[in-house]
Amino acid sequence: MPTKSRPKPRLRSSMLLTPLLIIALASSVQASGSAPLSADDVAWLHRDTFGLDSATIDRYRELGRTRFLDEQLAGGDDPLPPDVAPLINSYEVFNTAPAQLVAEYRDEQKKVKDVDAADISAKDMAKKDFQMYRRDLYKQSMEVELLRAIYGGNQLKEQMVWFWLNHFSIYAPKGGVGLFTTDYEENVIRPHALGKFKDLVMATLESPAMQIYLDNSKNVRGKTNENYARELMELHTLGVNSGYTQQDVQQLSLILTGSGIVPQRTGPGVINGVDDTFFRQRPGVVHNGLFVFLPGKHDFSDKTFLGHTIKGNGFDEVEQAVDLIVQQPACAKFISRQLAQYFVADDPPQPLVDAMAETFQRTDGDIAAVLRTMFLSKYITASYGKKFKDPTQFLVSAMRLSYDGKPITNADPLVNWMNQMAELPYGHITPDGWPTDNASWSSSGQMAKRFDVARAIGSGHNRLFARADGQVTQADPPMLNSTLFQQTLQPTLSAATRDALAKASSAVEWNTFLLSSPDFNYR
Numbered sequence: 329m330p331t332k333s334r335p336k337p338r339l340r341s342s343m344l345l346t347p348l349l350i351i352a353l354a355s356s357v358q359a360s361g362s363a364p365l366s367a368d369d370v371a372w373l374h375r376d377t378f379g380l381d382s383a384t385i386d387r388y389r390e391l392g393r394t395r396f397l398d399e400q401l402a403g404g405d406d407p408l409p410p411d412v413a414p415l416i417n418s419y420e421v422f423n424t425a426p427a428q429l430v431a432e433y434r435d436e437q438k439k440v441k442d443v444d445a446a447d448i449s450a451k452d453m454a455k456k457d458f459q460m461y462r463r464d465l466y467k468q469s470m471e472v473e474l475l476r477a478i479y480g481g482n483q484l485k486e487q488m489v490w491f492w493l494n495h496f497s498i499y500a501p502k503g504g505v506g507l508f509t510t511d512y513e514e515n516v517i518r519p520h521a522l523g524k525f526k527d528l529v530m531a532t533l534e535s536p537a538m539q540i541y542l543d544n545s546k547n548v549r550g551k552t553n554e555n556y557a558r559e560l561m562e563l564h565t566l567g568v569n570s571g572y573t574q575q576d577v578q579q580l581s582l583i584l585t586g587s588g589i590v591p592q593r594t595g596p597g598v599i600n601g602v603d604d605t606f607f608r609q610r611p612g613v614v615h616n617g618l619f620v621f622l623p624g625k626h627d628f629s630d631k632t633f634l635g636h637t638i639k640g641n642g643f644d645e646v647e648q649a650v651d652l653i654v655q656q657p658a659c660a661k662f663i664s665r666q667l668a669q670y671f672v673a674d675d676p677p678q679p680l681v682d683a684m685a686e687t688f689q690r691t692d693g694d695i696a697a698v699l700r701t702m703f704l705s706k707y708i709t710a711s712y713g714k715k716f717k718d719p720t721q722f723l724v725s726a727m728r729l730s731y732d733g734k735p736i737t738n739a740d741p742l743v744n745w746m747n748q749m750a751e752l753p754y755g756h757i758t759p760d761g762w763p764t765d766n767a768s769w770s771s772s773g774q775m776a777k778r779f780d781v782a783r784a785i786g787s788g789h790n791r792l793f794a795r796a797d798g799q800v801t802q803a804d805p806p807m808l809n810s811t812l813f814q815q816t817l818q819p820t821l822s823a824a825t826r827d828a829l830a831k832a833s834s835a836v837e838w839n840t841f842l843l844s845s846p847d848f849n850y851r
Contacts, residue, residue, distance in 0.1 A: 379725025786839025
């Protein structure tokens with residue numbers, strides 16, 4: 329958590345930001361004893377993190393760039409900040425096992441079915457209650473992810489969690505996918521975000537969320553479904569025009585037959601729909617959580633995939649196929665380019681992509697090693713690659729600057745703002761995920777929405793600090809013109825932004841102008 333500093337002058341919305349007040353604030357910064365970071369340090373940290381806060385700056389100063397980066401790339405556990413943990417732990421989707429969520433979901437479905445169809449009013453009410461139940465689970469999942477991104481101590485890892493959630497995109501409103509979104513983040517993406525790419529691919533493959541979303545749970549011998557096989561190669565690993573053929577898609581779909589979700593059962597010996605005896609009695613079954621590979625639904629014919637013969641022998645075929653995919657040079661190039669496009673530029677320098685791809689192949693797809701190559705390159709802070717923040721990056725960075733580690737008590741506004749800016753987590757209906765290019769998020773319409781969000785954050789009147797009874801305990805605008813701002817963003821502001829801030833008539837207006845400025849929206 330951020331170290332405590334001397335109390336800073338507070339501005340209320342009625343106070344004018346006069347030149348005299350700005351000078352006084354600058355004096356407060358100088359008195360703190362910490363010189364501003366260099367422009368290169370600030371630019372680097374803007375890429376490495378979602379946004380700056382005091383704790384990050386302190387740690388960076390203590391370790392220096394390389395040691396700071398290596399500490400992040402080491403990954404490890406992600407303990408929740410003590411002041412934020414109670415809120416995240418309160419969510420049902422976070423503290424309930426997926427199998428239990430499925431059982432409760434089935435109970436809620438049954439309530440609707442049990443209502444007499446002749447009682448139209450009661451039936452409609454039951455359906456509405458069920459839809460509200462589903463929407464609440466989805467909202468909880470989104471809030472967990474956004475809180476993690478805002479308060480996570482390892483900001484590079486938090487960015488990678490968001491990157492992979494978008495790269496291996498799932499759509500919560502489809503069927504039962506929304507039951508597994510938090511499990512997908514916490515137990516599929518997060519543990520593998522900085523590990524081996526093959527392990528990440530296998531983890532997503534075995535996720536109930538992915539199995540349901542891309543219909544592989546319906547992919548069985550004699551009735552194949554190619555959806556997941558196609559997207560696994562086109563979107564997740566190799567990219568379009570990488571040399572695979574429609575025959576490869578068909579063969580991979582055969583390899584994936586039998587992979588799906590644990591059959592939900594009821595009766596003696598069944599816990600949350602899972603009967604372990606059912607699996608122990610069947611050779612060749614692979615069971616991991618709610619994922620199951622059932623040999624009886626698998627096509628055991630020999631397959632020719634990416635120029636290699638794979639003998640029909642069960643689940644080993646899946647692992648062999650994934651091995652073949654991630655060992656392709658096209659995979660190293662595709663993933664390296666995707667990472668460079670997210671962190672560096674829409675059209676990243678080819679020498680950087682080549683260096684990252686070489687590291688990918690040399691290290692057997694070590695994600696941390698690939699990131700190290702990128703973050704220690706000369707390209708990471710070059711003007712060549714200025715990136716416009718997507719809505720998630722904008723919101724998280726605005727919260728980190730505005731509240732600097734201060735825990736909120738109500739995350740509902742975060743989801744409302746993401747909905748307003750049209751980038752809800754787990755909300756992209758097609759599997760290609762949300763766009764990461766500048767043009768997709770820099771339209772006049774998007775900027776108008778961001779201005780509204782900036783004003784809501786900058787005003788303090790946003791219910792972020794509402795109590796459980798709905799009462800708001802804080803309404804003052806956050807202090808953005810702070811030591812953190814003065815030491816990082818202020819030295820790099822453009823003349824236009826400085827001029828706009830100088831004309832602000834209140835703290836709320838000043839905050840709004842800063843958060844909606846081009847300087848803040850680019851990184």
